[in-house]
Amino acid sequence: MGTHLITGGAGFVSVNLTRQLLARGECVIAVDDLSRGKLAFLDEFEANPHFHFVKQDCSAAAQLRECVLDFHRKDAIAEAWLLAANSDIPAGVTDPHVDLSRTFMTTFATLLVVRELGIPIVHFASSSAVYGDHSDLAVAENNGPLEPISNYGAMKLASEAQIRAAVESYLKRANIFRFPNVVGLPATHGIILDLIRKACHSSNGGFDVLGDGTQQKVYLHIADLVEAMLYIRDNAKGRYNVYNIGPQDDGVSVRGIAEAVRDRVALGAELWFSGGDRGWVGDVPRFRYDTGKLAALGWRPRMGSSEAIARAVDEIAREEAGG
Amino acid sequence: MGTHLITGGAGFVSVNLTRQLLARGECVIAVDDLSRGKLAFLDEFEANPHFHFVKQDCSAAAQLRECVLDFHRKDAIAEAWLLAANSDIPAGVTDPHVDLSRTFMTTFATLLVVRELGIPIVHFASSSAVYGDHSDLAVAENNGPLEPISNYGAMKLASEAQIRAAVESYLKRANIFRFPNVVGLPATHGIILDLIRKACHSSNGGFDVLGDGTQQKVYLHIADLVEAMLYIRDNAKGRYNVYNIGPQDDGVSVRGIAEAVRDRVALGAELWFSGGDRGWVGDVPRFRYDTGKLAALGWRPRMGSSEAIARAVDEIAREEAGG
Numbered sequence: 047m048g049t050h051l052i053t054g055g056a057g058f059v060s061v062n063l064t065r066q067l068l069a070r071g072e073c074v075i076a077v078d079d080l081s082r083g084k085l086a087f088l089d090e091f092e093a094n095p096h097f098h099f100v101k102q103d104c105s106a107a108a109q110l111r112e113c114v115l116d117f118h119r120k121d122a123i124a125e126a127w128l129l130a131a132n133s134d135i136p137a138g139v140t141d142p143h144v145d146l147s148r149t150f151m152t153t154f155a156t157l158l159v160v161r162e163l164g165i166p167i168v169h170f171a172s173s174s175a176v177y178g179d180h181s182d183l184a185v186a187e188n189n190g191p192l193e194p195i196s197n198y199g200a201m202k203l204a205s206e207a208q209i210r211a212a213v214e215s216y217l218k219r220a221n222i223f224r225f226p227n228v229v230g231l232p233a234t235h236g237i238i239l240d241l242i243r244k245a246c247h248s249s250n251g252g253f254d255v256l257g258d259g260t261q262q263k264v265y266l267h268i269a270d271l272v273e274a275m276l277y278i279r280d281n282a283k284g285r286y287n288v289y290n291i292g293p294q295d296d297g298v299s300v301r302g303i304a305e306a307v308r309d310r311v312a313l314g315a316e317l318w319f320s321g322g323d324r325g326w327v328g329d330v331p332r333f334r335y336d337t338g339k340l341a342a343l344g345w346r347p348r349m350g351s352s353e354a355i356a357r358a359v360d361e362i363a364r365e366e367a368g369g
Numbered sequence: 370m371g372t373h374l375i376t377g378g379a380g381f382v383s384v385n386l387t388r389q390l391l392a393r394g395e396c397v398i399a400v401d402d403l404s405r406g407k408l409a410f411l412d413e414f415e416a417n418p419h420f421h422f423v424k425q426d427c428s429a430a431a432q433l434r435e436c437v438l439d440f441h442r443k444d445a446i447a448e449a450w451l452l453a454a455n456s457d458i459p460a461g462v463t464d465p466h467v468d469l470s471r472t473f474m475t476t477f478a479t480l481l482v483v484r485e486l487g488i489p490i491v492h493f494a495s496s497s498a499v500y501g502d503h504s505d506l507a508v509a510e511n512n513g514p515l516e517p518i519s520n521y522g523a524m525k526l527a528s529e530a531q532i533r534a535a536v537e538s539y540l541k542r543a544n545i546f547r548f549p550n551v552v553g554l555p556a557t558h559g560i561i562l563d564l565i566r567k568a569c570h571s572s573n574g575g576f577d578v579l580g581d582g583t584q585q586k587v588y589l590h591i592a593d594l595v596e597a598m599l600y601i602r603d604n605a606k607g608r609y610n611v612y613n614i615g616p617q618d619d620g621v622s623v624r625g626i627a628e629a630v631r632d633r634v635a636l637g638a639e640l641w642f643s644g645g646d647r648g649w650v651g652d653v654p655r656f657r658y659d660t661g662k663l664a665a666l667g668w669r670p671r672m673g674s675s676e677a678i679a680r681a682v683d684e685i686a687r688e689e690a691g692g
Contacts, residue, residue, distance in 0.1 A: 139538060142477070142480070142481065142531070150527070154465070154469060157465070158465065176530075178533065187513075187514065188513045188514045189513045190510075190511045190512045190515060191510065191511045192515050192526075192530070193530075193533045194530050194533055195537040196534055196537070197534045199530070200530035200531045200533065200534040201530075201531075203526065203527065203530040204473070204523070204526065204527030207515070207516075207517050207522070207523035207526040208520065208523045208524075208527075210501065210516045210517055210518065211517055211518055211519055211520045211522065214518040214519070286516070288514065
């Protein structure tokens with residue numbers, strides 16, 4: 047079994063990935079600066095001798111190298127999962143440094159360490175945000191143009207590009223996962239958590255919803271996402287593999303999500319839409335994904351967008367209610 | 370007439386652009402750290418009251434802002450030409466920091482200043498390197514995938530992405546010029562200069578040529594390039610305009626360039642090819658460009674690849690011989 051380095055190791059996706067890797071008998075070194083990830087998310091792994099956590103900012107290459115060197119000498123790191131990133135898109139619009147340092151420089155610095163230690167394989171959490179606004183066109187991996195409309199999307203694209211150049215020069219293999227919106231536990235941010243909190247704390251018969259409710263996006267449940275990442279890791283054979291990961295449907299509207307939340311935690315409450323077709327700068331109002339490449343590789347999600355939302359609403363509502 | 374900020378203002382393209390802008394009666398503030406650009410290139414503008422030069426590293430936002438603020442207060446900067454970049458691709462392969470700081474951070478920092486000063490229009494010197502290796506396919510602006518195989522190409526793509534996000538947020542307009550290989554004076558680097566120097570200093574009847582000579586690329590003369598940049602600036606109407614700039618032909622092989630050099634400066638010399646289909650990591654062996662979008666806008670180059678090479682070989686040989 048191999049040793050896996052996971053950057054952003056205390057974040058939403060990493061925790062779920064770590065659970066699966068440990069279940070397979072692999073070793074995990076999770077590195078996170080805990081700026082958004084939470085130590086409490088890792089409690090379940092505490093007793094596992096195959097799990098190690100290091101608190102470190104992954105955008106500092108020399109320190110990151112220092113942190114993982116002892117582990118690497120004992121048992122060479124076979125794969126690096128680059129999951130560190132800013133997850134607050136509006137924060138990155140206000141201050142471009144946020145996505146520079148947390149979305150791009152984490153990738154850049156980790157690649158320096160990967161090269162120095164000779165780690166052969168890299169997996170990268172990219173995003174549908176690299177495509178920008180393609181309206182109703184279902185975008186496939188090879189489609190252009192790539193015109194991200196947020197600094198977050200820009201720095202995800204920059205990261206992909208840097209990894210692609212690394213494949214030419216020193217990496218044996220890289221898998222690029224273009225994530226859609228992902229829902230599930232542990233919920234750190236996102237529309238479901240926001241709406242559940244608003245709905246639960248509302249005292250006047252309704253709650254606010256950003257936009258006009260028509261924004262429609264695809265959603266994947268975290269359980270499906272991690273399964274897809276591992277499936278691609280196990281089955282993609284190229285040196286540089288880019289995959290859209292997502293459900294094969296047209297998604298769910300913001301209104302649909304708000305209604306699911308209402309029906310679960312605030313039955314009968316009114317929905318107050320703020321209006322406009324975008325919630326914030328850099329928000330893509332409508333987005334569709336072509337996931338044919340991943341389907342051709344042999345993987346399909348268990349849940350569609352609506353089921354993913356329903357399950358996540360239930361899970362998060364339960365968690366917010368205190369378990 | 371407006372005031373133009375040019376970063377990398379003492380470089381090859383900037384000098385030729387400045388000459389045209391000044392001829393139109395515009396004002397130019399050229400900023401350059403002189404790491405590769407040369408002060409001597411700017412001698413011809415010294416007496417022009419519409420030209421100002423400031424020595425400054427453009428990747429340092431606060432200092433860059435400081436440098437241009439007085440000019441901006443007197444006469445608001447209307448357009449920023451982002452031409453600062455590392456021009457030594459192999460150096461960037463060895464050390465990724467080179468393209469990070471000189472190709473990407475120059476763009477990132479200049480955009481911070483552009484936003485703060487409210488400069489509405491940005492022009493960016495991008496590159497065919499953003500496409501990566503598409504073999505014989507003639508790539509158009511909207512074609513994907515974008516898979517740069519050098520850190521230089523990666524950081525040019527990162528810059529494009531950051532500018533695209535800025536258009537969504539605060540820029541009025543951005544023009545992205547995807548340059549092909551560009552030849553002409555003042556020559557600071559590149560295959561023609563290398564070959565002329567090798568041919569001139571050879572004392573044993575021949576000179577070395579990297580690769581097997583079959584690498585074929587399109588070349589544009591700098592006079593055509595600057596004309597195209599200004600044409601796009603004057604005529605493109607969108608908020609975010611991406612244009613391939615190049616000749617409408619299949620290019621010239623390395624052998625063809627070596628022969629042009631031989632015939633100009635070392636008649637009868639032998640050509641010694643090092644072999645292999647790439648000169649260095651990140652070198653694209655064959656590249657074709659679809660320039661239909663620029664043609665549709667109404668612009669066509671005066672010189673094809675062969676004429677551009679012939680004229681540049683003559684100009685550079687003359688310069689190397691001491692004028």
